[in-house]
Structures are given as C-alpha cells and as structure tokens.
Amino acid sequence: MATSSAPIRLSWQDPSTGEQRLPHLSPPIALGREFTHMPVDWQGQRVSRIVLNSGQVSRFHALLTWENDQLRLQDQNSSNGTQVNGGRQTDCLLNHGDVLEIGPYRITLLLRDDTDLGANRVRGDSVILIADPIPEVAPVTSAFPPPFFQSRQVNIQALYATQYPVEEVDYGALGAGLGSFVWVDLLRLCGVSPQQVRVIGLEAQPYARYQRLCLNSQIPAHERLRSNSDSCPDNIWGWPGYALREAWHDFTQGQLRSVGYRLWQVFAEPTFAETYTPKSGRVFASIDREATRIGWPQMYRFGRIRAIRQTDDGRYAIAYALGRGQYAFLVARYIHLATGYPAIQFLPDLQDYRERTQDFQVVVNAYEAHDHVYQALERQGGTVLIRGRGIVASRILQRLYEARQRNPNIAVLHLMRSPKPKGNQFQYARRAVSNHFELQPFNWPKACWGGTLRSQLEQAGPEERMRLLADWGGTTTADRGDWQRIVQAGLDEGWYQVGFGTVTRVEPDAQGCPLTFIQEMGLKGEIKLEANFIIDATGLDGKVKTNPLLDELVTHYNLPLNLAGRLAVTNDFELVEMRNHKGRMYAAGAITFGGPYAAVDSFLGLQYAALCAVNSLAQGRAPQLRSLHGWHSLAQWCKWARNQTP
Amino acid sequence: MTPTLLGRWQTRILLFLTVGLLLTLPFGLGWIGPGGTAFFAILFYLLGLGLGWDVLYIYLQKFRWDQDWPAAYQWLAALWEGLVIVLLFEAMAISLPGVDAEAFQLGWFLLHYMVVWVGIFLASQSLMRLLFLHWRFRGGQWL
Ligand SMILES: Cc1cc2nc3c(=O)[nH]c(=O)nc-3n(C[C@H](O)[C@H](O)[C@H](O)COP(=O)(O)OP(=O)(O)OC[C@H]3O[C@@H](n4cnc5c(N)ncnc54)[C@H](O)[C@@H]3O)c2cc1C
Numbered sequence: 001m002a003t004s005s006a007p008i009r010l011s012w013q014d015p016s017t018g019e020q021r022l023p024h025l026s027p028p029i030a031l032g033r034e035f036t037h038m039p040v041d042w043q044g045q046r047v048s049r050i051v052l053n054s055g056q057v058s059r060f061h062a063l064l065t066w067e068n069d070q071l072r073l074q075d076q077n078s079s080n081g082t083q084v085n086g087g088r089q090t091d092c093l094l095n096h097g098d099v100l101e102i103g104p105y106r107i108t109l110l111l112r113d114d115t116d117l118g119a120n121r122v123r124g125d126s127v128i129l130i131a132d133p134i135p136e137v138a139p140v141t142s143a144f145p146p147p148f149f150q151s152r153q154v155n156i157q158a159l160y161a162t163q164y165p166v167e168e169v170d171y172g173a174l175g176a177g178l179g180s181f182v183w184v185d186l187l188r189l190c191g192v193s194p195q196q197v198r199v200i201g202l203e204a205q206p207y208a209r210y211q212r213l214c215l216n217s218q219i220p221a222h223e224r225l226r227s228n229s230d231s232c233p234d235n236i237w238g239w240p241g242y243a244l245r246e247a248w249h250d251f252t253q254g255q256l257r258s259v260g261y262r263l264w265q266v267f268a269e270p271t272f273a274e275t276y277t278p279k280s281g282r283v284f285a286s287i288d289r290e291a292t293r294i295g296w297p298q299m300y301r302f303g304r305i306r307a308i309r310q311t312d313d314g315r316y317a318i319a320y321a322l323g324r325g326q327y328a329f330l331v332a333r334y335i336h337l338a339t340g341y342p343a344i345q346f347l348p349d350l351q352d353y354r355e356r357t358q359d360f361q362v363v364v365n366a367y368e369a370h371d372h373v374y375q376a377l378e379r380q381g382g383t384v385l386i387r388g389r390g391i392v393a394s395r396i397l398q399r400l401y402e403a404r405q406r407n408p409n410i411a412v413l414h415l416m417r418s419p420k421p422k423g424n425q426f427q428y429a430r431r432a433v434s435n436h437f438e439l440q441p442f443n444w445p446k447a448c449w450g451g452t453l454r455s456q457l458e459q460a461g462p463e464e465r466m467r468l469l470a471d472w473g474g475t476t477t478a479d480r481g482d483w484q485r486i487v488q489a490g491l492d493e494g495w496y497q498v499g500f501g502t503v504t505r506v507e508p509d510a511q512g513c514p515l516t517f518i519q520e521m522g523l524k525g526e527i528k529l530e531a532n533f534i535i536d537a538t539g540l541d542g543k544v545k546t547n548p549l550l551d552e553l554v555t556h557y558n559l560p561l562n563l564a565g566r567l568a569v570t571n572d573f574e575l576v577e578m579r580n581h582k583g584r585m586y587a588a589g590a591i592t593f594g595g596p597y598a599a600v601d602s603f604l605g606l607q608y609a610a611l612c613a614v615n616s617l618a619q620g621r622a623p624q625l626r627s628l629h630g631w632h633s634l635a636q637w638c639k640w641a642r643n644q645t646p
Numbered sequence: 647m648t649p650t651l652l653g654r655w656q657t658r659i660l661l662f663l664t665v666g667l668l669l670t671l672p673f674g675l676g677w678i679g680p681g682g683t684a685f686f687a688i689l690f691y692l693l694g695l696g697l698g699w700d701v702l703y704i705y706l707q708k709f710r711w712d713q714d715w716p717a718a719y720q721w722l723a724a725l726w727e728g729l730v731i732v733l734l735f736e737a738m739a740i741s742l743p744g745v746d747a748e749a750f751q752l753g754w755f756l757l758h759y760m761v762v763w764v765g766i767f768l769a770s771q772s773l774m775r776l777l778f779l780h781w782r783f784r785g786g787q788w789l
Contacts, residue, residue: 236779449783454785
C-alpha cells in the first residue's frame with residue numbers, strides 16, 4: 001500500500017505529437033493549462049505542476065493529493081470537467097489503473113510500482129531507425145567529413161584540396177524524398193534549369209521510402225491512401241485531381257458507374273459520400289511521369305549526407321558519402337532540407353521485450369516489414385494483439401480480415417488504453433467516434449491545409465500553437481465503410497475483441513509467445529493476454545535528436561528547436577539562424593512539426609512548404625526564379641498537361 | 647478548397663466581376679431573352695447579398711469539425727441565394743434601384759442565374775487553381 005508521500009506514475013500519450021509520457025511524480029500534483037496559475041505549495045508541500053496544453057483544459061484544472069493513504073482527485077471548478085473512467089467527477093478517491101480524462105488528454109494512474117513499462121529507458125531510446133536500403137556502415141567518426149568541418153564556416157578551396165569531387169550549383173535539395181521532389185518540381189516550373197539543381201538522397205525514386213512504409217503498413221498498389229483527390233505531388237495546381245483522372249480513366253474503359261461514383265464522391269464528401277482517396281499505385285505512377293518530365297534523374301545524386309556547413313562565401317557545403325570509401329561535396333546557395341521521419345516509434349515495453357528475448361519475429365512494428373506474421377497466421381492460425389488505434393491499426397485489421405478468409409482460426413485482440421466514448425472538442429465542434437476509433441477523413445481537420453485553422457495556427461505564438469495542435473491532433477482513422485463493416489463483423493462474430501488497460505509488462509511464456517500483463521481500468525485488477533504476435537501500430541517519431549545528421553547540425557550551429565522538439569522555422573519555412581549572406585536554408589516535412597503549419601507531413605503540406613520557400617526565394621531575387629502567377633502559371637499547367645519539359 | 651472569410655469575399659468578388667459579368671452580357675444585351683440592364687443590377691444584388699451570406703457561412707463552418715465546406719454545400723447555398731432573390735422581386739414584389747419588380751421575369755431570371763452559377767462554380771473548381779497557385783492554400787485569397 002502506498003504511503004502518504006509515495007511517488008506515483010502518470011502515463012499518457014501526447015495528443016499533438018503522439019509521444020508517450022511517463023513521469024514519476026510525488027503528490028500533490030496540479031494539472032492545468034498554465035504553469036503560473038497552479039499553486040506552488042499545498043498544505044506546506046511542494047506541488048508538482050503538470051501543464052496540459054489544450055483549450056479544453058482550465059488554467060488550474062485539477063489537484064491530486066494523498067489523503068489517508070488514498071489518492072484524492074479534486075476538480076478545481078474546471079469549465080469542461082474531469083472524467084474518471086468515463087464518468088464525470090469533482091471530488092473522488094482514485095485507484096491504481098484509473099483513467100483521468102481532461103480535455104484531449106487520457107492519463108492512466110499507476111500507484112503501485114510493480115510496473116515495468118520500459119519506463120527506465122530514456123524515452124528517445126524507444127525507437128527503431130527506419131531501414132534504408134543502404135545502411136550506414138562506416139562509423140561517422142571516420143576521416144570524412146575532414147577535420148576543417150569542425151569550424152563554423154568552411155572554405156571552398158579547402159573542399160577542392162581534399163581531392164574529393166565538388167559540385168557547385170544554386171539549389172540543393174537534401175533527402176530526395178517527396179518533400180525534395182515537390183520543392184524541385186516547383187523550382188523547375190518557376191524557370192530554374194536542371195543544371196542548377198542537385199538532389200542528394202539514398203534512393204533514385206522520390207517515393208521509394210514512402211512506398212516501403214506504405215507496403216509495410218499493408219497498403220499495396222491497389223489499395224487506397226489517406227489523401228485528398230487534389231493532393232497531387234506531381235501537380236502543384238491540384239487540378240485535375242486524382243478523382244477526375246480516375247474517372248476519366250474509367251470512362252475510357254467504359255466503366256460508367258464508377259465514373260459517376262468518383263464524381264459524386266468529390267462533390268458530396270465527406271457529408272453525403274465517403275471521402276475519395278487515390279490508389280497508391282496511381283500516385284506513384286503520376287510521380288514517375290512528373291520526375292521524368294522535370295529531369296529528376298539528371299539532378300539526383302546518390303549519397304548519405306554526413307554534414308551541412310556554411311561556407312565563408314555565403315553558401316553551404318554538403319558533405320556526403322557514396323559508400324565504399326567514396327565521398328563528395330555539394331556547394332549550393334539555397335538549401336532545402338527534407339529528410340522525413342528519422343525513426344519509428346516503438347512502445348517501450350515492446351522494445352524491452354525484443355531486447356531481452358532477441359526475438360524480432362513475434363513482436364513487430366506496423367511500419368517494419370512484417371509480412372511473415374500474416375503468412376504464419378494464414379498457415380497455422382493464431383491470435384494477434386494490436387496496440388494503437390490509428391489509421392495503421394485499421395489497415396492491419398483489414399489485412400487480418402483478409403487473412404481470415406484463408407484461415408478462419410485467427411483471432412484479434414485490440415488493446416487500447418481507455419474507451420473513447422466521445423471525440424476531441426474544439427470550439428463548437430466535436431470529432432465523431434465509432435467503436436472507440438476517432439474518425440476524421442485526413443490526419444488533421446481539413447481546414448488545417450488551407451482554411452481557417454491554417455491561418456489561426458500561423459498567427460499563433462509558440463505556446464498557443466502547441467495548444468491548438470493538441471486540440472486538433474490525436475490518433476484518428478478514416479470513416480471507411482469497409483473498415484466499419486470489418487470491425488462490426490469481427491465484434492458480432494467474436495473474432496475481434498477490444499480490451500482496455502495499461503500494459504505493465506510483456507514477457508515470453510514457455511512456448512516463446514509473448515504474454516502481455518495488463519492493468520485493467522478501475523479496480524478490476526491485472527489480467528494476462530496470450531498472443532502469438534503483437535503488432536505495435538502507434539506511430540513514427542519525428543524528433544530532430546533521433547536523426548544523426550540533424551542532431552549534428554543543431555548542435556554545431558546551436559539551432560533553436562520548437563516546443564515539439566523539431567526544427568524552429570519561420571512562416572516561410574526558413575531556418576533563419578542558418579542564414580549566410582545571400583545563402584538561405586529551408587526545411588519541410590515532419591522535421592518542422594510544431595511550427596506554423598499542422599499538416600507538414602502530407603503531400604499538400606509539403607507543397608505548401610515548398611510554395612512558401614520558393615516565394616521567399618523569389619522575393620530575394622534568387623537566380624532564374626520567376627514566381628508562378630496568372631498566365632505564367634496557366635502556361636506551365638498546359639505544359640504539364642501535354643507532358644512537355646517545363 | 648476550404649474557405650476563410652477573406653477568401654470567400656475575394657473569390658466571390660473576382661468571379662462575379664469576371665465570369666459573372668461575362669455570362670450576363672448575352673442576357674443584358676438581349677441575345678438571350680428580353681435583354682435589359684436589370685440582369686446586371688441583379689448580378690450586383692447577388693454579389694452584395696452574397697458578401698453578407700459569406701459571414702453566415704463562415705460561422706456555420708465552425709460547427710463542422712473539419713471547418714470545411716463541401717462542394718455539395720456550395721450548391722445548397724446557391725439554391726438559397728437564388729431563392730432569396732426570387733422572394734424579394736417575385737414573391738414580395740419589392741422594386742429596388744435597377745430592378746422593377748413588375749418587369750421581373752422569373753423564367754429568364756432562373757436561366758440567367760443558373761448559367762452564371764454553373765460558370766462560377768466550374769471556374770472556382772478549376773481555373774482559379776491554375777491561375778493562382780496560392781488560392782487553395784489561403785482559403786480562397788487570390789490577392
Ligand atoms: C504509411 C504512410 C502513409 C502516408 N500516407 C499519406 C497520404 O496518403 N497522403 C499524404 O498526403 N501523406 C501521407 N503520408 C505522409 C507523407 O506524405 C509522407 O510521409 C512523405 O513521404 C513525406 O515526405 P518527406 O520528404 O518528408 O519524407 P520521405 O519521403 O521519407 O523522404 C525523406 C528522404 O530523406 C532521406 N534521408 C534522410 N536522412 C538522410 C541523409 N542523412 N542522407 C541522405 N538521405 C537522407 C531518406 O532516405 C528519405 O528517402 C504517409 C506517411 C506514411 C508513413
């Protein structure tokens with residue numbers, strides 16, 4: 001039994017970044033939106049103050065204290081109240097495993113410290129790097145980059161003196177993924193010639209890594225993405241969108257019903273029809289066409305980027321490794337950084353399990369290659385435990401449903417932290433919920449891309465941005481009829497079950513299958529779940545510290561990070577601290593999350609960032625660049641339509 | 647495109663004064679229907695009232711979690727905006743500068759309104775994006 005000063009553990013997932021939080025705290029604990037509005041002392045004891053940054057949370061929302069060896073919750077007259085295990089409470093005693101709901105935060109209380117949770121590991125540990133086709137072999141401490149890279153600025157002559165190849169251009173795109181692609185595409189449309197652009201990355205196709213992540217998370221070419229019709233990485237205008245193109249294709253095949261349905265979808269979505277989304281294969285094919293049109297292969301250079309430095313003549317030098325002891329430099333005046341997600345987030349208890357057992361087959365992450373799971377299940381049946389309830393969990397469930405068509409002896413346990421009777425609330429609106437999944441067509445409310453929410457976030461200060469992101473964020477899935485039917489069928493037929501609780505530890509049983517120990521909500525106590533496989537579908541990690549290249553850059557130039565731990569960028573997506581005379585550096589994608597734009601990690605968000613960056617370059621009169629407006633824009637579109645070089 | 651208030655206003659003004667005016671010409675000049683300046687006047691009343699409706703629509707958007715405005719809603723709004731003009735000049739027979747309620751011809755109005763509306767809708771779905779890259783990222787602001 002806990003004594004009156006014993007620390008407790010709170011556990012929650014941050015609604016804006018998806019990060020797991022597991023602080024060890026001694027009551028009294030104050031929970032609220034503003035640090036300064038919570039008391040410093042309570043009855044002579046120091047208060048641990050926890051900021052929950054959301055508009056649905058009051059400045060001082062609730063207080064947790066020990067009272068006669070019992071933990072007591074007192075709501076501080078908050079506007080939106082505190083829910084305990086789904087019921088509203090103003091003053092009550094709490095138990096091990098209870099779940100507090102405060103705005104978008106769902107916090108599990110762990111009073112007994114028999115929990116393992118992998119909590120002793122440093123949080124940043126609990127990730128696995130995204131597998132690239134060419135792993136980094138040589139240690140980064142090797143002779144490259146050369147010692148003069150230790151200084152703040154490097155000299156061009158010194159680069160040439162190394163005898164490694166040096167290329168000098170105006171524009172350099174780093175990453176060569178989708179973010180680089182849309183930026184380079186826009187540069188080409190604005191008049192920049194391929195000779196003045198270089199792109200460095202590990203794979204020749206801009207969607208290579210994205211495609212791999214899609215395939216791993218069970219989205220093959222014929223399956224649909226979670227993307228709007230007019231989010232077209234191959235077409236900055238977004239017209240014609242994928243729905244129109246698909247309708248046209250079906251029309252030429254004589255499939256008139258399908259034509260009508262696609263057009264109806266984009267007209268009536270999301271209220272009267274299911275939101276249209278394109279098939280992944282079609283998106284890749286469209287990118288291939290555009291890549292050829294703009295001369296991407298000519299601009300692409302293979303290599304792993306080791307370091308980025310300012311030069312003493314107002315540019316940037318990029319040192320990269322080509323493998324087998326070969327190295328090269330790129331020098332450019334304008335740099336665009338889009339290295340994507342550095343890592344896959346892994347639940348700490350699962351990461352621990354893998355480290356302890358060295359078994360990488362039974363506990364897997366949804367973003368890793370894990371087809372062996374479905375093959376084994378199709379062969380011999382079994383039970384799968386899914387953790388996480390986002391879009392990827394939906395896809396996995398669909399894949400398991402398909403596996404069940406081949407072998408009906410497959411059962412699915414879906415483990416969630418707490419029930420979700422209602423969705424997030426923002427102003428007058430509330431997000432819809434079905435079977436404990438929060439529903440939303442895309443990963444952010446739609447107005448984040450170009451509507452009212454976009455301008456609201458852009459105008460907000462750093463703290464307020466995090467608050468808005470928490471209110472709009474959280475794990476959601478798309479309202480797709482097929483998924484709803486699968487969930488319902490699974491529940492009715494009994495092969496799909498949803499359980500709630502907090503995992504205390506995962507251990508192998510005698511047969512080498514993972515046993516999950518769960519603290520159920522309320523007083524129900526601990527239960528054990530047996531499964532043949534566990535699939536972690538909780539997400540990706542975008543923190544700068546996880547990427548060695550970015551971490552080095554941030555440390556070397558002492559760059560500021562934003563409150564989400566990502567690169568701090570201006571509203572133009574510039575890293576102003578990296579300015580070097582006329583030289584400019586921009587960033588895009590997940591590494592800029594927490595800044596002026598919510599949906600940075602999406603096709604349309606990458607295009608938005610590219611537009612902002614190119615606009616700011618045009619204002620600074622960057623060479624060859626003419627902003628794309630009016631007739632000029634229309635003329636470029638005509639070239640796109642006729643598949644002519646820009 | 648997910649509109650903001652400023653975006654709605656800018657888009658409405660631009661499209662009414664270009665596509666709207668262009669499509670009103672054949673009606674005003676009498677190539678289609680009886681002709682007369684009333685068609686132009688009605689276009690301006692539609693525009694003026696529309697700027698007011700936009701304030702209402704933006705308010706309604708706040709009740710949608712995605713704060714969006716599906717294409718289908720644009721059509722419902724168009725029905726409503728047309729209906730108000732019919733109520734004004736036909737049902738309540740109110741004459742306003744430029745429009746004589748006595749001379750208001752419902753059939754020709756409906757045809758004119760339909761042509762203008764479809765023209766504006768199609769332009770907003772395609773041409774606006776091609777001419778103004780930022781338009782869809784700034785809630786319909788093209789300036
Ligand atoms: C499964 C999944 C589904 C998604 N579905 C959608 C969707 O339907 N619609 C949508 O709009 N968005 C979607 N997204 C989000 C987003 O559009 C993609 O993640 C997109 O690929 C992001 O582009 P990026 O350029 O930021 O990163 P990436 O495309 O991952 O590119 C980054 C590149 O940088 C390279 N790189 C990193 N470090 C180095 C280095 N040191 N040296 C050299 N190269 C390096 C990497 O190898 C990688 O190729 C999805 C994301 C995932 C994971």
